[in-house]
Amino acid sequence: MKLNQLRDNPGAAPKKKRIARGPGSGKGKTAGRGIKGQSSRSGVAINGYEGGQMPLYQRLPKRGFNKPNRKKYAVVNLGLIQKFIDAGKLGSEITETELVDSGLVRRKLDGVRVLSKGEFSSKATITVTGASKSAIEAVEKAGGSLTVTAQSADA
Helix, strand or coil: CCHHHCCCCCCCCCCCCCCCCCHHHCCCCCCCCCCCCHHHCCCCCCCCCECCECCHHHHCCCCCCCCCCCCCEEEEEHHHHHHHHHCCCCCCEEEHHHHHHHCCCCCCECCEEEECCCCCCCCCEEEECEECHHHHHHHHHCCCEEEECCCCCCC
16 A cells, blocks of 8 residues: 555545525525524624624623632642552651642642542651641541641641
């Protein structure tokens, strides 16, 4: 087989529909836009336009608020930390940078927050930006310690 013999499979590339190319094309004259009206004209953008009536998205009440300076934390569960310790990817001293280096957390964002989902049995010292109360209890119950820096433990 040579390069000049290569062909698409039959039907792989359908013929392009040539719009407004005479009545024989099946899309001639008005080119599939119907007769008269706003959408038959060129340069029309009618998304959400209701013919002068107040559009639905403006009639409905606005709710909610996005805090511009909110903090976004990378969340880690204790069960995953235990899994990485068992696999030898984490030691007994665990910090946020070690969590990122091991691949458990992709990036720190505004800090790492530890939650208590899963089983934890290692005697590890964990230092992170945030943690739930139940996560702190679970680590201490296993004989380790979980230190929260820069913010309160229940936040």
